Amino acid sequence: TRGDLYTSLLNIQQEIAVEKVLLQHLQTYIENEIYRMDDLKRFYEKVKALHSNVYQEPGKAISNPLFAFTLIKRLQSDWQNIVYSNEAIENIQALKDGYEKVEAKLPKAEDLEGAAKGLMRLQDVYGLSTKGLVKGEFLQVAGDELSIIYRPTLSSNLSADDCFQIGKIAYDIGDYYHSVPWLEEAVTLFRQSIGIWNTEDQGSLEEALDHLAFSHYMTGNVNYAVTLSKELLQLDSGNRRIAKNIQKYEKILRKSLDTERKEIVLQRPNVTHLLTRDTYESLCQRLGSQPKHYQDSQLYCSYETNLSPHLILQPVKREIISQKPYVVLYHKFVSDSEAQRIKEIAAPSLQRSVVASGENQAAVEYRISKSAWLKDTVDPVIRKLDQRISYLTGLNVQPPYAEYLQVVNYGIGGHYEPHFDHATSPNSPLYKLKSGNRVATFMIYLSAVEAGGSTAFIYANFSVPVVKNAALFWWNLHKNGQGNSDTLHAGCPVLVGDKWVANKWIREHGQEFQRKCGADPDE
Ligand SMILES: O=C(O)CCC(=O)C(=O)O
Ligand SMILES: [Fe+2]
Structure with missing residues (x-):
């Protein structure tokens, strides 16, 4: 790796x-x-x-x-x-x-790039101010308003070179939407420390001005590109390339003088695979439009035993989050020490998470995490967990009727963009197990997070904040075996915190008597 x-x-x-x-x-x-x-x-x-x-x-x-x-x-x-x-x-x-x-x-260039992109993702999804981040503050920009969305107990400033490197990473992939604000901060900070040399720095005022000027030129702000290039030429008077650029920019400006000047609004780079982006992001920031418990009598809490003798003395607290699709949260499903143990067992075998892509599995930008598959035989705690899931849901979780436990740890700005847990194509690698599709998901939150990281249900329009030790359960398939499109869901980027979850995916086969099929496409 x-x-x-x-x-x-x-x-x-x-x-x-x-x-x-x-x-x-x-x-x-x-x-x-x-x-x-x-x-x-x-x-x-x-x-x-x-x-x-x-x-x-x-x-x-x-x-x-x-x-x-x-x-x-x-x-x-x-x-x-x-x-x-x-x-x-x-x-x-x-x-x-x-x-x-x-x-x-040591981290590789890809790590630095991934970390910088993680920061930019957090900025996009949570609307964070670049200036705020530079000062170690998590400020959300909404119109002209700034609000604090997270107050860190330990805060640190970013240096001119930190900003330069983030901006440079965006610049190198042609993402001027992000390179402009970061290089802007880099230039401001480098100007304040003119003549001071830090051995560890990769960038300099000259480098930052150069990249910023070109970013502005590329986004159509030629005027500003000229101003910045002139400042650069003063610092580096022999630079013929910059002198030529200025001539070129000024020529463009003279030509466009009579045409109307329009205000430049930078557009976020297009991400075609995510049509649901706006809903996804607003659900990550807020809880969504789902009615509250007191507004809907069908949303209630109860103690659940599912008639299992194992749960009679110690029922599980169930909170119904949504009826359609059916999503429930089981509070205190695991103990702190169980959660800790599961993380410890998984830690040595964590690997970059993959998703079904055609007939194979692939690592993708839209799922940033590492995960490990744990058989119930690796430790008694896993076996106990499987049993508890079985008692509570009444479902058969013996392999191959359920998959091994998948333990997931997210990284910087780690997330899982909107997806279905069940297979939506007959060629999906999920069918290799030969026990049908993923009928249900049982997901345990093994850690708390300080900010961000909710589980968002996009079409159903609600999100569930991380509740440590609780487990979220939902049916992915209708009783007729069709995928329930209302289960489209996502793991929001983790803003601050170390998010761990464990997934138990339960298959169609083996549940025939526990979950009877039905013809109603709505059930
Ligand atoms: O982390 C989350 O909240 C969601 C994770 C998820 O959807 C998955 O792992 O399939
Ligand atoms: Fe999922």
């Missing part, structure tokens, strides 16, 4: 330990270099003192054979050792060796 650590927060967390190792190497390097510098300074001060005292009167000093000898010795040997010292090279080599030892564990 390369370049996909950004798809799981667990993997990102593991990088903290990697950086700690680098930090230790850098500490050693700095200490050694300080020691080296101190020693050079000692030699410098010693020789300098001779020149400001003894050698003020050269004839007198050299008449002393000891001074004459040490002068000759220094010039023949000491200076050579100073100038050709290997110390610096040895120090930097040790630092490089330490770095190379952890190099395989």
